[in-house]
Amino acid sequence: MTVNGHVLDSPALNVEPGDHVTVDGRPLPAPAPLKLWRYHKPKGRVTTHRDPQGRPTVFEALGPEMPRVLSVGRLDINTEGLLLLTTDGGLSRHMELPSTGWLRRYRVRAKGRVTQETLDKLQSGIKIKGIRYGPIEARIDRVQGANSWLTMGLREGKNREIKHVLEHLGLSVNRLIRISYGPFPLGELKPGQYVEVKRRVIAEQLGTKTAEELGISKSHKRGGPKRPTPPA
Template sequence: MPTPQLPDEGERLQKVLAGAGVGSRRACEELIADGRVKVDGKVVSRLGTRVDPRTAVIHVDGKRVMLDDKVVHLALNKPRGVLSTMSDEQSKFGRARPTVYDYVAERSERLFHVGRLDVDSEGLLLMMNDGELAHRLTHPSYEVDKTYMAEVPGPVKPAVLRRLLAGVELEDGPVKVHKVRISDTLGQRAVLELVLHEGRKHIVKRLLAEVGHPVSRLVRTRFGPIRLGHQRPGTVRRLTSHEVADLYKVVDL
């Protein structure tokens, strides 16, 4: 495949890649020479190729490289009792409640949250100023996995798990889980791990209530390829370049 014609102005591709944290200048030159780098969808193998980092879309080994350091991607471990909104309308009545904005208020970027968690739910909430990525992560057609741990009354019979996998009819239409398993038992309680593509309001709680196991605690532990891990409640961290690349890949960007 011939190398595409790219502008003579701009910065050398290996310099742009090195500046984005892909590797040393020498390592980036080897990636280019090996045909592992695409610019705007086309393989570039000529060293010295120049690109405009403001507009170029660059992939290395199929993963997009983030070039704009003004684009921010964050992970918040949302505590229970915090609203998934950037402002609380009740504050005008002097009854302001904690919101996710409180955890990023000192940042200069205009951020928004991706999807939401109920006020009494906990766990991973992505926040960013990357509109196209956020749109795709929440659009049903991309079927991005969301993993939850739900504490419910036990025991949970195998027939309930089969019903969840087969699909349950709710008032706003059918829903089924992609995966489900019993993660733990706590006396008369059980912890279910569920993976859904759905993002409808209160979907996990409504689904489990419908099959006779109302949720007493709900934690989102994963959103697509991003894991909550051991991140402490109420803390915010910036996603690594590899995590951002994985997010782009899962929604074909």
């Protein structure tokens, strides 16, 4: 291995952006450019590259034009809606941090009844079976037969948080749809569709400091799909 023409005699070397690295005389491939997509995850797909149980995955459903991507967080197999996909691990980790303060908003259908007064108490957080859940925004949208439709927003996203909290209140979730992640909406995407987020929009939403750390420029122009890509 060589770095900038010098043969390495020790593995302990920090490589900087812009360094020329070769292995067996061949240059390392350039990293994939930072990109972000909004994807409408259908119910019935797991958010993993390989599933030991052989269940269909989110990534298997993407078109051949897509590079290798990571998900920003996960949605379980029965949850639908917005899943953000990116080529950049640093961006994914940053967007998953609770410290970003980004609200993840969901539409929820649950069997049972609950009062708005009870839901309002969730704004102070709740402890269930030793697990502390942070503040949750929740409102009743409508009651339909045996089901209640709610809109809920949270910032932490612990594993199956909404299901556990509503079960504690006596409701059983039978449909869960994420409709936004911070400033990024599900919009009109149909299940299986995805659309690339403009680089300028990513930079604006992350803020100047974080965008610069990730190497994103508002003025950088690049092509990209203008319409949602249909399911593969």
